[in-house]
Amino acid sequence: MKIYRVLFGLLLLMISFDAYSVLRIVTTTQDLAAFAEAVGGERVKVQSLTQGTRDPHFAAAKPSMIRKVFRADLLLVIGADMEIGWLPPLLQSARNARVQPGNPGYLDLSNSIALLGKSSGPVTRAMGDVHAKGNPHYWLDPANGIRMAQAIAARLGELDPSHKDEYQKRFNTFAQTMDKKLQSWQASLAHLKHKPFIAYHTSFVYLADAFGFLIVDEVEPKPGIAPSAASLSALVSRIDNNEIGLLIIEPYYERRSSRYLNEKTGIRVVVLPQSVGARPDINSYIDLFDAIVAALNDTGGK
Amino acid sequence: MDPFYIRVNCMAILFAALLLNSGAAIAGEEVETLRQQLTEIKLLMQRMQQTYDQRINALEQRLQGLESNSERIASAVVSPPIAIPSLSTATNSGFQIGLSGLFATGGSSVSNDKLESLQGGAHDPGQKGFTVQNVELSIGGTVDPYFDAQANIILQIDVDGDTVVELEEAFFITRSLPWGLQVKGGQYFTEFGRQNPQHPHTWSFVDQPVVLSRFFGGDGLRSQGVRASWLMPTDWYSEINVGMQNPKGETVTSFLNAPGEEIGGHTLIDRDLRKFRDLLYMARWLNGFDLSESLSLNLGASSLWGPNASGTRTNTHIYGMDMYLKWQATYTQRGFPFVSWHTEILKRRYEAGDTDDSNRETLNDWGLFSQALWGFKPGWVAGLRLEYATANGDNAADPLRDTRKRLSPNLTWYPTEYSKLRLQYNHDWTEHLSGKTAGSLWLQVEFNLGSHAAHVF
Numbered sequence: 001m002k003i004y005r006v007l008f009g010l011l012l013l014m015i016s017f018d019a020y021s022v023l024r025i026v027t028t029t030q031d032l033a034a035f036a037e038a039v040g041g042e043r044v045k046v047q048s049l050t051q052g053t054r055d056p057h058f059a060a061a062k063p064s065m066i067r068k069v070f071r072a073d074l075l076l077v078i079g080a081d082m083e084i085g086w087l088p089p090l091l092q093s094a095r096n097a098r099v100q101p102g103n104p105g106y107l108d109l110s111n112s113i114a115l116l117g118k119s120s121g122p123v124t125r126a127m128g129d130v131h132a133k134g135n136p137h138y139w140l141d142p143a144n145g146i147r148m149a150q151a152i153a154a155r156l157g158e159l160d161p162s163h164k165d166e167y168q169k170r171f172n173t174f175a176q177t178m179d180k181k182l183q184s185w186q187a188s189l190a191h192l193k194h195k196p197f198i199a200y201h202t203s204f205v206y207l208a209d210a211f212g213f214l215i216v217d218e219v220e221p222k223p224g225i226a227p228s229a230a231s232l233s234a235l236v237s238r239i240d241n242n243e244i245g246l247l248i249i250e251p252y253y254e255r256r257s258s259r260y261l262n263e264k265t266g267i268r269v270v271v272l273p274q275s276v277g278a279r280p281d282i283n284s285y286i287d288l289f290d291a292i293v294a295a296l297n298d299t300g301g302k
Numbered sequence: 303m304d305p306f307y308i309r310v311n312c313m314a315i316l317f318a319a320l321l322l323n324s325g326a327a328i329a330g331e332e333v334e335t336l337r338q339q340l341t342e343i344k345l346l347m348q349r350m351q352q353t354y355d356q357r358i359n360a361l362e363q364r365l366q367g368l369e370s371n372s373e374r375i376a377s378a379v380v381s382p383p384i385a386i387p388s389l390s391t392a393t394n395s396g397f398q399i400g401l402s403g404l405f406a407t408g409g410s411s412v413s414n415d416k417l418e419s420l421q422g423g424a425h426d427p428g429q430k431g432f433t434v435q436n437v438e439l440s441i442g443g444t445v446d447p448y449f450d451a452q453a454n455i456i457l458q459i460d461v462d463g464d465t466v467v468e469l470e471e472a473f474f475i476t477r478s479l480p481w482g483l484q485v486k487g488g489q490y491f492t493e494f495g496r497q498n499p500q501h502p503h504t505w506s507f508v509d510q511p512v513v514l515s516r517f518f519g520g521d522g523l524r525s526q527g528v529r530a531s532w533l534m535p536t537d538w539y540s541e542i543n544v545g546m547q548n549p550k551g552e553t554v555t556s557f558l559n560a561p562g563e564e565i566g567g568h569t570l571i572d573r574d575l576r577k578f579r580d581l582l583y584m585a586r587w588l589n590g591f592d593l594s595e596s597l598s599l600n601l602g603a604s605s606l607w608g609p610n611a612s613g614t615r616t617n618t619h620i621y622g623m624d625m626y627l628k629w630q631a632t633y634t635q636r637g638f639p640f641v642s643w644h645t646e647i648l649k650r651r652y653e654a655g656d657t658d659d660s661n662r663e664t665l666n667d668w669g670l671f672s673q674a675l676w677g678f679k680p681g682w683v684a685g686l687r688l689e690y691a692t693a694n695g696d697n698a699a700d701p702l703r704d705t706r707k708r709l710s711p712n713l714t715w716y717p718t719e720y721s722k723l724r725l726q727y728n729h730d731w732t733e734h735l736s737g738k739t740a741g742s743l744w745l746q747v748e749f750n751l752g753s754h755a756a757h758v759f
Binding site for chain 1: 339447590679680720
């Protein structure tokens with residue numbers, strides 16, 4: 001009989017219950033997780049499916065992700081086809097009706113944002129990885145960040161009406177902090193206004209938009225297509241002719257091309273964290289922009 | 303006179319002279335560079351105009367945002383800058399259609415008819431020259447809030463040049479059963495192990511593992527039936543699958559297959575399904591663990607049992623264990639760099655002949671394959687596969703039961719996730735071939751059209 005008691009105990013251990021009624025939020029990126037934590041506070045338990053150190057277009061689907069989505073009350077996604085390579089099969093395997101598209105537990109934040117780079121003409125894959133619905137890197141504009149937090153707060157209020165005011169209050173605090181921070185970020189990046197930049201991928205258009213610099217070209221000849229020797233040498237003359245002084249690149253992209261451009265033209269290469277979690281010291285959305293501003297202003301003693 | 307004025311005057315005269323006397327010469331060389339610079343400036347202007355348009359849009363939005371901000375601060379009532387999506391505007395994923403084509407070319411040190419027994423998979427490149435391995439039309443989507451459905455139709459050109467059409471899969475799968483349950487039904491790949499349910503265009507090597515060709519036939523194990531799956535409420539990923547399928551046909555080769563053919567010297571009879579217990583039963587337990595942020599491990603155990611056609615009351619049991627270990631770097635571009643290791647070991651117990659048959663025996667076969675992939679830079683994967691398969695009894699001359707080893711290094715380049723180029727070398731050691739060894743080299747090309755090809759874990 002003892003063995004049965006031990007087995008029963010093990011079974012109880014396997015089946016874990018949450019002691020408190022918290023909303024379980026699962027997000028596709030750590031940026032979304034940061035917003036959910038900011039407006040949800042201790043009422044929510046947030047898990048991100050991907051790490052900020054990885055290219056969010058290409059998440060490696062793992063069984064543990066199925067487990068997380070299966071238990072979720074709310075799923076937050078970037079949308080605009082950002083997660084199209086890995087989220088649909090995950091949603092099917094997760095067998096959780098609450099978080100299926102169309103249900104209250106599914107929130108696509110791209111619906112709260114006016115996206116840049118929406119294609120006006122036909123899109124073919126010969127153009128590279130063009131997102132016809134618009135550029136999905138919209139969280140890199142702090143104003144969009146406020147909109148995203150607001151949409152999340154509103155949805156939390158719908159899912160958990162008894163604490164609606166609490167979510168709203170936390171959002172107001174977040175928005176006020178952001179407003180103040182935004183002024184200081186704008187001031188310390190004012191010297192970059194109207195300066196031409198080059199980016200590795202088409203991922204910093206919203207950041208350029210928010211702080212007034214111009215991204216005149218990308219290292220990738222087409223979105224998602226690796227640079228070739230010919231495309232790099234064309235870029236060298238472009239950098240020289242237009243006196244482009246800065247190349248910005250996410251931490252996860254290859255550095256060989258940017259090193260080459262730096263050697264040929266002397267262009268300053270700045271590795272910009274693109275997401276919460278892109279570096280171990282970036283734990284919140286405000287940390288992210290503090291880090292971006294510091295990286296853009298770090299001239300390496302020059 | 304002001305010396306500055308004189309200097310300017312002189313320069314103007316010089317310029318005029320230059321223009322008058324050698325205008326044509328200048329035009330020859332410099333106009334071209336000027337034109338280039340002009341195009342460059344034009345492009346920059348276009349780019350700036352675009353950027354400014356975007357910025358004006360964004361400023362408008364921000365203005366709206368500021369207006370609502372002031373309202374927010376004034377009255378603590380939020381009016382959203384742009385409409386927050388209501389519950390009803392979120393869209394459905396819809397209908398997807400895609401076509402994938404898989405082609406190979408290459409050659410071998412042995413003749414085409416010997417190659418046929420070495421390359422046991424129906425989608426393997428199995429002849430010198432060119433092979434259309436697999437052209438697959440996939441249609442799928444969400445039926446309604448309760449079901450998803452998918453169909454995969456395969457077109458193939460066999461070694462005789464005839465076009466073959468197959469309904470590879472057509473199944474429904476439930477979307478919203480409670481308690482982690484899910485039911486799938488129709489014609490589908492049996493979820494035995496990790497490799498068998500994978501479609502040829504997602505394989506990491508150009509051909510099917512030897513042991514799977516032996517136990518499950520050239521097309522892999524698939525049949526008509528139904529299966530239920532339960533995602534258990536454990537703290538790690540743990541899923542149990544149980545299913546039953548028809549045991550008859552050429553895609554269930556270890557069971558009621560191919561009357562008239564032989565297995566281990568036993569002629570197969572035309573045996574029909576009589577009772578419910580004559581169905582093919584499957585059980586699988588899959589576990590997934592995150593060992594760290596970068597390292598994940600899947601462990602699975604699978605089992606199959608069903609009737610076989612060597613007698614009227616004979617059965618076949620197949621057991622398997624599978625392991626998949628994957629490491630991904632902390633910083634990854636397109637999912638690179640990574641290292642993965644996939645190993646499966648399978649055992650088959652085949653009761654050959656009824657109890658009153660004097661030749662009655664139990665055929666025991668087993669085999670394994672172990673393959674490692676290294677994605678060393680974005681788009682580039684180097685792979686190595688080791689295989690072994692053997693059986694008991696008088697098996698040395700039987701191409702489906704002899705002792706066999708195969709070593710396959712390969713290199714794959716994915717220009718994008720919609721295409722790939724793969725070069726693979728196979729070195730075979732077999733008992734049934736007179737020379738005992740064979741070397742083959744294959745080049746494979748794949749394209750994917752249509753809906754975004756989704757990756758499974």
